[in-house]
Amino acid sequence: MEDIIISVAQRTLVAGTPLLLGTIGEVICERSGILNLGVEGVMSVGAVTAFIITFVTGNPWFGLVAAIVAASLISVIHAFASITLQASQVVSGLALTMLGLGISGLVGKPYIGKPLTIKMQNWAIPVLSDIPIVGPILFDRSPFFYMAIVLAALAWFTLEYTRLGITIRSAGENPMATETQGINVYRVRYWCVIIGGAFSGMAGAHLSTSYSKSWIEGMTAGRGWIVIALTIFALWNPMRAIIGAFLFGGIFVIQYLLQPLGISPNFLAMLPYISTLFVLFIGALRDSRKMNAPAMLAEPYRRGER
Amino acid sequence: MLKLKVTDRIDVLPRHSLLSLVFSLAAGLLAISVIFLFSGVNPLYAIFKIFSGSFGSLYGLKETVTKAIPLILIGGGLAVAFRAKFWNIGAESQLLMGAIFGTWVGLNWGPHLPWPVIVPLMFLAGFVGGAIWGLIPAILKIKFSINEVISTLMLNYICNEFVKILIVGPWRGKTKHGFPYTDDLPLSATLSVLPGSRIHYATLIVAVVTVILLGIAIYKTRFGYEVRVIGENPDAARYSGIDFFKTTLIIMVISGGMAGLAGVGEAAGIHHYLSYPESISSGYGYTAIIVAWLAKLNPLYVILSALFFAGILVGGDAIQISLGLPAATVQVFNGTLLVFLIMGDFFLKNRVALQWDLKRN
Numbered sequence: 001m002e003d004i005i006i007s008v009a010q011r012t013l014v015a016g017t018p019l020l021l022g023t024i025g026e027v028i029c030e031r032s033g034i035l036n037l038g039v040e041g042v043m044s045v046g047a048v049t050a051f052i053i054t055f056v057t058g059n060p061w062f063g064l065v066a067a068i069v070a071a072s073l074i075s076v077i078h079a080f081a082s083i084t085l086q087a088s089q090v091v092s093g094l095a096l097t098m099l100g101l102g103i104s105g106l107v108g109k110p111y112i113g114k115p116l117t118i119k120m121q122n123w124a125i126p127v128l129s130d131i132p133i134v135g136p137i138l139f140d141r142s143p144f145f146y147m148a149i150v151l152a153a154l155a156w157f158t159l160e161y162t163r164l165g166i167t168i169r170s171a172g173e174n175p176m177a178t179e180t181q182g183i184n185v186y187r188v189r190y191w192c193v194i195i196g197g198a199f200s201g202m203a204g205a206h207l208s209t210s211y212s213k214s215w216i217e218g219m220t221a222g223r224g225w226i227v228i229a230l231t232i233f234a235l236w237n238p239m240r241a242i243i244g245a246f247l248f249g250g251i252f253v254i255q256y257l258l259q260p261l262g263i264s265p266n267f268l269a270m271l272p273y274i275s276t277l278f279v280l281f282i283g284a285l286r287d288s289r290k291m292n293a294p295a296m297l298a299e300p301y302r303r304g305e306r
Numbered sequence: 307m308l309k310l311k312v313t314d315r316i317d318v319l320p321r322h323s324l325l326s327l328v329f330s331l332a333a334g335l336l337a338i339s340v341i342f343l344f345s346g347v348n349p350l351y352a353i354f355k356i357f358s359g360s361f362g363s364l365y366g367l368k369e370t371v372t373k374a375i376p377l378i379l380i381g382g383g384l385a386v387a388f389r390a391k392f393w394n395i396g397a398e399s400q401l402l403m404g405a406i407f408g409t410w411v412g413l414n415w416g417p418h419l420p421w422p423v424i425v426p427l428m429f430l431a432g433f434v435g436g437a438i439w440g441l442i443p444a445i446l447k448i449k450f451s452i453n454e455v456i457s458t459l460m461l462n463y464i465c466n467e468f469v470k471i472l473i474v475g476p477w478r479g480k481t482k483h484g485f486p487y488t489d490d491l492p493l494s495a496t497l498s499v500l501p502g503s504r505i506h507y508a509t510l511i512v513a514v515v516t517v518i519l520l521g522i523a524i525y526k527t528r529f530g531y532e533v534r535v536i537g538e539n540p541d542a543a544r545y546s547g548i549d550f551f552k553t554t555l556i557i558m559v560i561s562g563g564m565a566g567l568a569g570v571g572e573a574a575g576i577h578h579y580l581s582y583p584e585s586i587s588s589g590y591g592y593t594a595i596i597v598a599w600l601a602k603l604n605p606l607y608v609i610l611s612a613l614f615f616a617g618i619l620v621g622g623d624a625i626q627i628s629l630g631l632p633a634a635t636v637q638v639f640n641g642t643l644l645v646f647l648i649m650g651d652f653f654l655k656n657r658v659a660l661q662w663d664l665k666r667n
Binding site: 037041077081085086087088090091092094095096097098099100101102103104105106107109217222225228229232264266267269270273274276277280281284285 | 341456457460463467468471474596633634636637638639642644651652
């Protein structure tokens with residue numbers, strides 16, 4: 001029994017990690033006022049880049065760095081279209097998703113069916129990992145897990161309590177007033193989109209070099225879209241994102257737990273997506289004034305307009 | 307100092323639209339060439355292969371028209387939805403629902419009824435199926451302010467699995483030796499094709515007629531006016547007393563229903579049974595998003611832009627075979643073209659000029 005609990009908890013944390021990383025990035029991006037629907041594509045680019053670089057160099061850390069760089073670069077497309085050109089952020093994000101999924105499929109084709117010989121090793125934290133039950137669950141995880149938790153706390157602290165955080169939030173709440181304070185709203189938003197992309201890249205790297213050791217087309221399997229829903233569920237707060245991400249991690253794991261009971265595997269595969277709708281539905285029942293959504297989210301802002 | 311000066315373009319003439327379109331497509335093809343180059347493919351050869359594969363032979367042309375049928379239907383419906391800024395990304399599963407409903411009618415009633423009765427019934431059922439599936443996100447958006455991009459996408463994933471449940475479970479065909487397909491539709495419930503092709507002309511006629519009707523509806527009726535106001539100025543729409551809920555419901559009945567019609571066309575015209583979702587649709591619901599965008603959300607232009615993207619789908623199949631490229635190549639094509647179409651819109655809305663700025667040294 002103890003083994004089952006440990007194994008389920010471990011797998012929940014593993015499945016939730018990419019969701020958490022992606023959600024932190026999307027929170028930062030949306031707080032600055034830009035909706036990025038390209039997460040699915042950017043995550044996929046991150047996954048394929050991390051895989052290829054790890055495959056070639058034999059070092060998953062190089063893979064991670066490359067994934068962050070590639071994902072940040074491709075996110076610039078969305079930043080340029082939605083900030084500089086004031087295009088519809090919905091359409092631009094969709095274009096980024098198509099492009100990202102397409103490029104990763106094209107580049108990754110030769111690597112399908114070639115598993116990595118090395119993957120991101122778990123870090124067992126001395127002493128703490130020896131605690132019964134809690135130790136193996138929380139303190140013997142992949143570096144991605146620790147990074148996700150630390151970055152969530154860091155992003156939360158930065159957004160809530162630092163000058164930089166206020167700048168980012170005000171760019172999303174009232175870009176015109178922000179501009180009058182001498183802040184370059186375009187630059188703030190550019191960086192937030194790029195950083196958001198970097199987080200999606202990390203999430204992708206986790207999928208292909210830690211969660212599994214292989215690349216297959218479409219391996220992001222809608223996680224990018226779940227991330228966007230989780231951003232709303234988390235009320236644009238990185239700390240709440242932790243709860244949401246691991247809740248969904250649990251839903252991914254439940255599929256494998258319930259399968260032996262004779263429930264249709266296709267029905268179980270629906271669960272994460274049904275849960276996403278359910279979570280949004282619950283969110284909608286809350287008082288919308290307490291929702292905390294950035295006021296100017298997805299509204300194109302043009303410098304010098306009234 | 308030489309500076310870029312951006313001002314609003316007040317007079318958008320047809321030649322501006324055409325120029326921005328041509329430049330967007332040209333720039334898009336150039337960018338695609340760069341991507342090809344980096345993946346070790348000769349871009350000129352690949353692009354030549356794509357267009358010669360789709361428009362360069364009679365066989366290619368027939369296939370292009372075949373694949374344009376669902377794109378015209380779905381693209382026309384999406385043009386209406388996108389005009390009202392309802393971002394329906396769920397056409398893929400609205401198509402599948404149409405295929406499910408249509409197949410059910412065909413399998414159960416087909417053996418007892420002649421084709422002039424059963425075929426219209428199947429289309430009707432498909433329309434209803436797609437419309438119901440399209441109404442869910444509309445209600446979720448208006449009544450619960452749930453973002454329709456996410457809800458329609460989640461419904462895509464859910465419907466995908468639902469189709470699989472049907473074909474491996476209760477609907478698995480007795481004549482299919484355990485394969486996960488339904489039985490074949492009876493002959494009266496299949497659509498006939500033009501000789502020597504896969505063009506199921508009944509659906510093609512339905513598609514062309516409906517987008518023409520939609521074009522008229524958008525520009526000449528009160529409903530079309532409401533759709534445009536909701537999209538362009540929601541505040542004005544609210545003050546002028548337009549019923550958001552009602553109009554959105556109608557929009558999604560049209561958009562979902564037309565995708566449903568496309569689903570009946572694919573099931574009854576091409577496959578003749580229900581099988582895996584990927585083989586029923588091959589991403590028409592997503593491609594149609596760009597079809598609608600290239601058509602500038604005008605249902606009439608959708609016919610042309612559907613033919614163009616159907617050509618890319620057919621040509622994409624051709625280079626998969628001849629150059630060994632993955633299916634994702636088509637997505638690269640589509641994504642890149644969409645990016646450049648958006649950028650082209652900027653030059654349509656704004657005048658961009660290089661100017662000597664004397665004041666700032």
